[in-house]
Amino acid sequence: MTYLPVTSARPEPLRVGLIGAGWMGSFHAKSLAQRIPDASLAAIADPALESAQPLAAELGVAHVTADPGDLFADPEIDAVVIAAPARFHAQLAIAAARAGKHVFCEKPASLDLDEFARVEQAVGEGGIHWQVGFNRRYAADFLAARRDVADGVVGTPQLLRSLTRDPGTGSIRNADRVPHGTIFVETLIHDFDALNWFNSGAEPVSVYVAADALVEPELRGMGFIDTAVVTIRYENGAIAAAEANYSALYGYDVRGEVFGSRGMVQAGRATETAALRFGAKGLSAETPRLNIELFADAYTAELADFVGQVRAKRDGGEAPDHGVPLTPGLADARRALAVARACIESVESGEAVRVAAILGG
């Protein structure tokens, strides 16, 4: 048998290092190693080597380290995916940018705006592509809704809605150690971005929060919040509601909606598929239980976009064009974080809070 020689027309894959090999990092690792042909997973860094080593072994990754600094110093690495806990995101992104590595950073980009300003500065000075993990934008139904808004199908947005109900058991593990404001900065930040993106071009003006500990009422006195409704007023007059709860016993429920002068568009549904079971006792359906089930395609698409954006920047080619603004960058991360920080102030004061005041305006 004689095989013919083949000259590959495909450019070298983007060599990506993973920082943080936990729940989310493991999914991203598999996307980079197996689902995105234009990328390769070159190394994994995690101080918990007991997480990093088995993942590297499973995916055939040759380099593992406890120190993310090793990835920044490695000339063979083009970009990093940061999936460490939120409190480390900003410092890791700054170090990566200073080393000239492109950054995909899981949400939230930072826990506070002053720290985030340092990220923005480092990204600007490093000349790198920086992207944040607002994956909902990449879910097919959310993207279709955004395209409808852009095409004028719903007319002028008047009411917007976004909700996140995390699956739970009715009791949150280590709830007493969850930092104050987590529901806004880590959970609802997805909803704030979805709303800002749906109502694109209009700045959020003020927020008002009603929040409580209804899942873990005994932690109310410590300031723990597991249930919140946020009202956001936008400069174009639109009013939005975002809500979250940490214990939806029926599954992982994420939805969005834009209601306007010409109609309404909805994204997301509580059932896992469109299949409905009809029986003697009525209707039933499966519901998704895990984020990596509900958003498997979106998580992969956001990283594929990141890889495409970096390659375009590095190789001078065409950046991916999605028809509507999609790739979430520094301004999107700042806007969503400002809303989240304003929510924390609203909880503390019991008053509506101007977002511009949070941004120092």
Ligand SMILES: NC(=O)c1ccc[n+]([C@@H]2O[C@H](COP(=O)([O-])OP(=O)(O)OC[C@H]3O[C@@H](n4cnc5c(N)ncnc54)[C@H](O)[C@@H]3O)[C@@H](O)[C@H]2O)c1
């Ligand atoms: N976009 C989404 O829908 C989504 C869903 C889940 C988690 N997340 C985000 O992903 C990030 C990680 O969450 P997770 O659920 O995977 O947490 P996790 O605890 O499962 O994993 C975090 C990993 O980071 C490692 N780590 C700790 N300090 C580190 C450091 N300084 N440098 C490198 N690695 C470090 C830990 O050892 C652990 O393996 C969080 O920011 C979270 O908000 C996003």
